[in-house]
Amino acid sequence: MSTLPTSTSVHAxxxxxxxxxxxxxxxxxxxxxxxxxxxxxxxxxxxxxxxNETAPRRGVPQGxxxxxxxxxxxxxLDRLFPGFGAELVQAGGLPGDSSWNIRxxxxxxxxxxxxxxxxxxxxxxxxxxxxxxxxVRRLPNVQFRxxxxxxxxxxxxxxVRGVQLEDRRQGRHEELSADLTVDATGRGSRSPAWLRALGxxxxxxxxxxxxxxxxxxxYQDAAPQHPDDVNAYIIMEEAPHGKRGGVALSxxxxxxxxGLAGMLGEQPPSDPVGFHAYAQALPSPEIARLIERLTxxxxxxxxxxxxxxxxxxxxxxxxxxxxxxxxxxLCSFNPIYxxxxxxxxxxxxxxxxxxxxxxxxxWQRFFKQAAGVIDIPxxxxxxxDLAYPQVEGPRxxxxxxxxxxxxxxxxxxxxxxxxxxxxxxxxxxxxxxxxLFRPAVVGRVLRARLGxxxxxxxxxxxxxAR
Numbered sequence: 001m002s003t004l005p006t007s008t009s010v011h012a013x014x015x016x017x018x019x020x021x022x023x024x025x026x027x028x029x030x031x032x033x034x035x036x037x038x039x040x041x042x043x044x045x046x047x048x049x050x051x052n053e054t055a056p057r058r059g060v061p062q063g064x065x066x067x068x069x070x071x072x073x074x075x076x077l078d079r080l081f082p083g084f085g086a087e088l089v090q091a092g093g094l095p096g097d098s099s100w101n102i103r104x105x106x107x108x109x110x111x112x113x114x115x116x117x118x119x120x121x122x123x124x125x126x127x128x129x130x131x132x133x134x135x136v137r138r139l140p141n142v143q144f145r146x147x148x149x150x151x152x153x154x155x156x157x158x159x160v161r162g163v164q165l166e167d168r169r170q171g172r173h174e175e176l177s178a179d180l181t182v183d184a185t186g187r188g189s190r191s192p193a194w195l196r197a198l199g200x201x202x203x204x205x206x207x208x209x210x211x212x213x214x215x216x217x218x219y220q221d222a223a224p225q226h227p228d229d230v231n232a233y234i235i236m237e238e239a240p241h242g243k244r245g246g247v248a249l250s251x252x253x254x255x256x257x258x259g260l261a262g263m264l265g266e267q268p269p270s271d272p273v274g275f276h277a278y279a280q281a282l283p284s285p286e287i288a289r290l291i292e293r294l295t296x297x298x299x300x301x302x303x304x305x306x307x308x309x310x311x312x313x314x315x316x317x318x319x320x321x322x323x324x325x326x327x328x329x330l331c332s333f334n335p336i337y338x339x340x341x342x343x344x345x346x347x348x349x350x351x352x353x354x355x356x357x358x359x360x361x362x363w364q365r366f367f368k369q370a371a372g373v374i375d376i377p378x379x380x381x382x383x384x385d386l387a388y389p390q391v392e393g394p395r396x397x398x399x400x401x402x403x404x405x406x407x408x409x410x411x412x413x414x415x416x417x418x419x420x421x422x423x424x425x426x427x428x429x430x431x432x433x434x435x436l437f438r439p440a441v442v443g444r445v446l447r448a449r450l451g452x453x454x455x456x457x458x459x460x461x462x463x464x465a466r
Contacts, residue, residue: 014037014039017180020045020163020178020180020182021042022150022182022185023045023047023186023329026129026340026344027347028184029133031182031327031348033081033348034348034355035182035351036141036142037352037355039141039179039180042143043176045148045165045176046146050144066216066258068120069121070338070341070342071428072345073341073429076342076349077132077345080345080349084132084135088131091127092123093121093122094123094231095119096121097118097119098116098118098120098424099111099114099115099421100113101232103233108238109411110414111414112413112415116421118421118424118425122231122249122250124251127251145167146169148167151163152194154175154177155198159323161322162175163176180323180324181322181323182325182351183324186332189328198320200320205310207307207309208386208392210264210334210388211306212261212304212305212306212336213261214302215259215260215268215269215301216260216302217257217298217299218256219255219257219290219297225254229250233248235284240388242283243265244261244278245260246261246279258287260279264390270299272296275300308332308333308378309331309332310332313330321360324366328340334385337384342429346373347370347374351366376429383402383403386399386403387403409422409436412444412449418441418444422435422441
């Protein structure tokens with residue numbers, strides 16, 4: 001457990017209005033932060049008891065698996081909470097350069113290692129969420145109520161007017177009115193059922209079944225971390241034949257979180273011998289060597305993720321006013337790509353923009369903007385998953401050509417720093433996938449394909465963002 005640092009809030013709440021946020025995970029916390037600038041009172045309702053320390057909790061079972069806060073997510077959190085990155089480092093997070101401190105093995109080799117401007121912080125999910133939750137707690141107009149079960153929506157005259165809830169701690173049922181209600185309860189959201197009960201259509205869903213199983217183990221490292229050290233490894237077998245992968249992330253208190261993944265029926269063992277053997281079978285030995293020198297803490301934890309899921313609220317033509325859905329309740333990605341927290345942060349910025357427009361929050365505008373946020377990471381994740389013929393989904397000739405080109409991007413990135421930088425910018429959601437098709441990048445990829453890598457790609461070189 002970590003002790004969270006303190007800081008002073010200068011937030012001045014507005015005079016009127018009450019907003020309710022359902023769920024106190026990352027999406028809910030970030031929604032509360034944005035709503036606090038526009039409503040006199042914000043109430044966050046959470047089903048589980050909330051910890052006072054940075055500890056895993058029942059409502060976030062994936063919190064025991066390795067997590068990534070991508071560069072775009074860190075930049076967004078620094079906008080919403082000035083000084084957040086420094087505060088996370090103060091609490092134990094490790095600052096790093098995604099192109100220098102992280103070694104990424106894909107398509108038969110590691111991407112070239114060089115210094116860049118794609119910066120992030122490595123930390124466990126409980127620590128990241130704990131620092132965010134503490135910053136939200138300091139806002140004078142935000143109230144948390146945990147151990148509360150939301151039973152349904154209050155509805156009248158075409159709008160949601162609040163929620164019906166059971167306060168398990170107080171042992172009573174009550175109705176809580178609100179001017180705006182935001183569902184951030186995760187992929188198990190009951191909004192589709194609630195909408196049907198009120199006479200609305202539920203959103204269409206896109207589902208990509210990938211059947212991923214993760215087994216993770218926390219380890220203690222006796223050796224101190226140096227800023228120039230590699231503090232993360234991502235090692236992936238190549239699709240469509242390889243279905244295994246591994247991630248090792250250094251985090252707070254000199255610990256490493258190592259997660260092994262299997263897709264489409266592959267299941268990493270949870271016993272120490274089998275866990276190590278699975279890591280040894282990966283196409284590069286770095287994670288297995290880490291396991292051999294680190295000291296395990298506790299027992300491995302297994303988590304199953306059956307499918308990526310996207311609910312298309314942006315396609316609805318009729319929807320109750322003063323009600324929104326965000327976070328995993330809107331779209332839940334294959335976690336192997338580490339996009340979830342960053343997408344939640346970007347959705348919070350979309351909500352902020354809608355609120356700043358003034359007047360009643362437009363659900364049409366928010367869902368349209370949120371869909372724009374989701375499109376890029378969804379395209380990246382689903383495009384990679386569709387490389388497996390067993391994964392069902394729409395396939396086109398153009399899509400297959402793009403997959404072939406992206407494979408050559410990975411190959412070129414093993415030698416060319418500019419191509420590697422372009423890849424890291426896309427994978428960190430700093431740039432759209434289309435940026436990989438800029439003439440400068442395509443030219444370098446083609447030269448690498450012909451066996452003539454471009455100049456200026458040596459390991460250790462600083463490659464600025466362009």
